[in-house]
Amino acid sequence: MGPAALFVVLAAAAWQLMAVLVDSVLVPGVGDVAGELVGIVVDGSFAQHLGITVLRVALGFALAFVVAVAAGIAMGRNEFVRRFGEPAVLLGLTIPGLVWALLCVIWFGVGLANPVIAVALSSAPALALTIYQGVRSVDPDLLEMAHVYRFSRTTRLRRLWLPALAPSLFAGARLGLSLGWKVIVLVEVFGMSSGVGYQLNNAFAEQNVAAVLAWTLLFAVVMAVLEYGVLQGLERRAGRWRKAVIV
Amino acid sequence: MSELATTTAIRLDGVGKTFVDARTGAPQTVLDGFSLTVDEGELVALVGASGTGKTTLLHIVAGLSTPDRGTVEIGRPRLGVVFQQPRLLDWLPVRQNVVLALEAAGLDPDAADTVLEAVGLTRYAGSYPSVLSGGQRQRVAVARAFAVEPDLVLLDEPFSALDELTARKLRLLLQELWMSRPRTGLLVTHNPLEAALLADRVLVLAGSPARVAAEHRIERERPRSAEDPYLFDLHTRIVAALA
Numbered sequence: 001m002g003p004a005a006l007f008v009v010l011a012a013a014a015w016q017l018m019a020v021l022v023d024s025v026l027v028p029g030v031g032d033v034a035g036e037l038v039g040i041v042v043d044g045s046f047a048q049h050l051g052i053t054v055l056r057v058a059l060g061f062a063l064a065f066v067v068a069v070a071a072g073i074a075m076g077r078n079e080f081v082r083r084f085g086e087p088a089v090l091l092g093l094t095i096p097g098l099v100w101a102l103l104c105v106i107w108f109g110v111g112l113a114n115p116v117i118a119v120a121l122s123s124a125p126a127l128a129l130t131i132y133q134g135v136r137s138v139d140p141d142l143l144e145m146a147h148v149y150r151f152s153r154t155t156r157l158r159r160l161w162l163p164a165l166a167p168s169l170f171a172g173a174r175l176g177l178s179l180g181w182k183v184i185v186l187v188e189v190f191g192m193s194s195g196v197g198y199q200l201n202n203a204f205a206e207q208n209v210a211a212v213l214a215w216t217l218l219f220a221v222v223m224a225v226l227e228y229g230v231l232q233g234l235e236r237r238a239g240r241w242r243k244a245v246i247v
Numbered sequence: 248m249s250e251l252a253t254t255t256a257i258r259l260d261g262v263g264k265t266f267v268d269a270r271t272g273a274p275q276t277v278l279d280g281f282s283l284t285v286d287e288g289e290l291v292a293l294v295g296a297s298g299t300g301k302t303t304l305l306h307i308v309a310g311l312s313t314p315d316r317g318t319v320e321i322g323r324p325r326l327g328v329v330f331q332q333p334r335l336l337d338w339l340p341v342r343q344n345v346v347l348a349l350e351a352a353g354l355d356p357d358a359a360d361t362v363l364e365a366v367g368l369t370r371y372a373g374s375y376p377s378v379l380s381g382g383q384r385q386r387v388a389v390a391r392a393f394a395v396e397p398d399l400v401l402l403d404e405p406f407s408a409l410d411e412l413t414a415r416k417l418r419l420l421l422q423e424l425w426m427s428r429p430r431t432g433l434l435v436t437h438n439p440l441e442a443a444l445l446a447d448r449v450l451v452l453a454g455s456p457a458r459v460a461a462e463h464r465i466e467r468e469r470p471r472s473a474e475d476p477y478l479f480d481l482h483t484r485i486v487a488a489l490a
């Protein structure tokens with residue numbers, strides 16, 4: 001058994017032990033949680049609400065990414081823009097996602113704009129900061145080399161900036177996504193009538209702890225697969241040249 | 248930039264450069280009233296103690312650094328530059344590093360294979376630079392500079408990281424480059440014999456700000472041999488000027 005599987009089994013066993021010891025409806029056993037889990041997967045509600053949530057996160061994240069890449073590059077290249085943007089980024093970083101969720105519910109109501117903007121606002125500052133730092137760390141010696149050999153703008157972008165920024169882009173994406181999916185759940189709890197957060201709120205209203213756990217577990221697993229599976233896979237591809245050192 | 252006389256490729260006139268130490272704020276004048284003229288097709292070697300401003304001079308000629316005072320006249324020649332560090336794109340294989348420069352110059356990418364063979368790196372063409380030794384990386388930088396059919400060649404200690412046998416091969420390669428067509432060049436080296444062997448003129452730089460302490464013209468057909476007693480004699484005079 002692999003260490004990861006071992007962790008899952010031990011965690012489930014510990015939970016079950018606690019449930020037996022506490023013996024309360026507020027701490028359902030592993031069997032109850034598993035029952036809920038299978039239920040929401042089989043009746044299709046998980047796929048449906050997860051789909052909506054993921055769409056909202058994706059749109060908001062895409063918006064944040066475009067804005068943050070532009071802002072981060074501008075800040076890294078221009079002293080005035082840096083000094084102008086820095087307070088905004090630092091302020092943005094310290095504002096809790098909960099505040100964005102509340103404000104966006106008030107301002108944008110139940111439309112698609114609400115969750116998308118909330119996700120964008122909460123993830124953009126971290127993304128911009130990571131990308132800005134990435135731009136600053138691009139080796140000026142290589143830019144000089146590209147200059148004397150008269151690399152075209154396209155070559156410079158594709159062969160120099162993009163690979164040099166790849167680590168920051170991935171770090172930013174991971175950070176932005178993790179902030180985004182935490183905020184989306186809040187927005188959906190407060191102001192939406194669909195999505196994983198909405199379902200969590202329903203379960204909460206019915207005091208259905210097993211359902212809360214089932215939704216959370218499934219959602220966390222999907223997000224983890226996205227973050228570690230997809231992103232890390234891409235990152236490994238982009239960083240293949242680095243491996244050459246180790247071999 | 249004004250019109251250059253047909254035979255003058257580079258003209259520096261009264262060039263000054265002062266660096267300010269970012270930490271202490273202390274200014275350091277590396278060049279002051281420095282003048283230099285290099286003819287079309289002439290290879291000038293710069294020798295001189297560490298820190299005299301040779302790299303600074305090269306960067307000014309390459310257009311990477313603007314002098315604080317004085318004028319610089321260079322056309323817009325195609326550059327082949329070997330920096331003091333190789334400056335390779337670590338995420339691209341060796342061949343691709345050369346190919347990018349070739350493509351930017353509008354030349355056939357396959358020329359990369361010829362030049363990589365010439366510097367003895369054919370079997371590393373597909374490798375990432377990170378698996379190469381320091382000297383091998385430097386050879387990639389030399390290959391890149393020679394591949395682009397440069398009009399102006401700027402070499403900052405290009406062979407210093409190489410074993411003597413490899414260095415000899417590359418010095419011969421450089422001579423062949425000049426024999427195929429004379430190009431304008433600046434060669435920074437700490438090796439006086441190398442300067443005498445390769446250059447049409449050797450400038451010994453000294454002092455701070457840097458001035459030309461000695462100048463030697465070398466009129467010898469290429470290919471030249473390091474065994475040539477004339478060049479050896481010259482090298483001893485360069486060493487004397489360095490002291």
Ligand SMILES: Nc1ncnc2c1ncn2[C@@H]1O[C@H](COP(=O)(O)OP(=O)(O)OP(=O)(O)O)[C@@H](O)[C@H]1O
Binds near residue numbers: 296302304
């Ligand atoms: N960007 C910079 N900022 C501050 N000082 C600099 C900078 N570049 C060069 N210098 C200083 O200018 C002087 C000349 O440097 P340069 O690199 O031109 O010397 P060099 O002759 O090439 O030496 P070496 O033979 O060791 O390569 C040095 O004292 C160095 O500290």
Ligand SMILES: [Mg+2]
Binds near residue numbers: 302403
């Ligand atoms: Mg130097």
